[in-house]
Amino acid sequence: MNRRDVGPGGPRPVVVRVRVPVEPVEAAVEADAVDAVTRAGDVVVRGPLFGVAAQSAEDGPRWRVVIEMTAGCPQLARDGLNSLLWFRAKDEAHDKAERRALLAAVARLEKERVDELAAAGTRYRVVRAEEYAGTGPDGIEQPRPTDPEPPVPEWDRATRDTAVDDGLVLNPDAPVTPSQALEQLALRGLCYTGERFPPDVRGDALRALDTHPDVLLLPPTFTVVEQSTGGWRPVSGPHATAHAARKSLDFALTWMWPRMHGHIPPGVPPRTDARTGLPDGEPSAGARNAELAAYARAADTLRAGRVNRLEFQGTVYQIARTRRLLRWGPDGPEGPRPSDTNSQDPTRIHPGLDEDGHVIPEH
Numbered sequence: 474m475n476r477r478d479v480g481p482g483g484p485r486p487v488v489v490r491v492r493v494p495v496e497p498v499e500a501a502v503e504a505d506a507v508d509a510v511t512r513a514g515d516v517v518v519r520g521p522l523f524g525v526a527a528q529s530a531e532d533g534p535r536w537r538v539v540i541e542m543t544a545g546c547p548q549l550a551r552d553g554l555n556s557l558l559w560f561r562a563k564d565e566a567h568d569k570a571e572r573r574a575l576l577a578a579v580a581r582l583e584k585e586r587v588d589e590l591a592a593a594g595t596r597y598r599v600v601r602a603e604e605y606a607g608t609g610p611d612g613i614e615q616p617r618p619t620d621p622e623p624p625v626p627e628w629d630r631a632t633r634d635t636a637v638d639d640g641l642v643l644n645p646d647a648p649v650t651p652s653q654a655l656e657q658l659a660l661r662g663l664c665y666t667g668e669r670f671p672p673d674v675r676g677d678a679l680r681a682l683d684t685h686p687d688v689l690l691l692p693p694t695f696t697v698v699e700q701s702t703g704g705w706r707p708v709s710g711p712h713a714t715a716h717a718a719r720k721s722l723d724f725a726l727t728w729m730w731p732r733m734h735g736h737i738p739p740g741v742p743p744r745t746d747a748r749t750g751l752p753d754g755e756p757s758a759g760a761r762n763a764e765l766a767a768y769a770r771a772a773d774t775l776r777a778g779r780v781n782r783l784e785f786q787g788t789v790y791q792i793a794r795t796r797r798l799l800r801w802g803p804d805g806p807e808g809p810r811p812s813d814t815n816s817q818d819p820t821r822i823h824p825g826l827d828e829d830g831h832v833i834p835e836h
Contacts, residue, residue, distance in 0.1 A: 506652035513607035513614035616715035685800035
């Protein structure tokens, strides 16, 4: 599929490599995506998310995501890179020279707002994605029938769920399905234009259309949202699967919210479950009070099946299918914009290491 965009430098070729799904599962996913446009064809944008991507000589034009793109500000992604490089210096460096290079990068991240650096033969870049969701007459889009679900739902909090962006490779030349191609082309012009956005935010968004004209769609994520007077407010997430989002809501109902609202007093064992009011694993003998019983009923409703919408104490909670796009330019994925805000300053996160990877005691 070819189209021509017009930028400040004149017409610019746009090439999207399209593959038609032939496998039955792929074809079902594609049909589901087409149906979703009729149910939730409008788009609402929440704002930027940040992560870290890496590129080595053997990667070519591709970048590997090494810190998931879920951070709410660039500094959180930088802190994640700080930890990643520190642990590589401690546990994975092949020699003292490589360890010194990694620790030099850590030292910069402790003092500077660095958005790109090279260490031990690898480029690392803080990357920026835009989070959005589909909406329609029925509200914000819920998980699709073809989104991955476990054959048997697992609710044990000790079980680790799939991580967002685990093993994700950003490849601008990868072919996409017809529905993905249409979505890419439709979102190429996505830009903050409303007066509610400050002028510097609008200016940066407009420049990004020229500096990073292409769009890559990232895998969908799933977020627990609650309905408010102004729309929907995120409660937890993003998560890699809809079931992981449901588990986070179950945790809130059975553990976190009863404590936050004083229904389980301080001093009660930390593994107490709202279903019983007793430590996990102990039998219940009428120990539920009225408040805990309400939480337990809501959690039982959530666990009854693939529930994506739950009303509890006058609030509607929903599992939203959230999506992310990443802008791409001649040198790869877009980094933070000057108008993106940071919630904290760079700081030391880990103790110092010597050239042999041992923690320096005085640190």
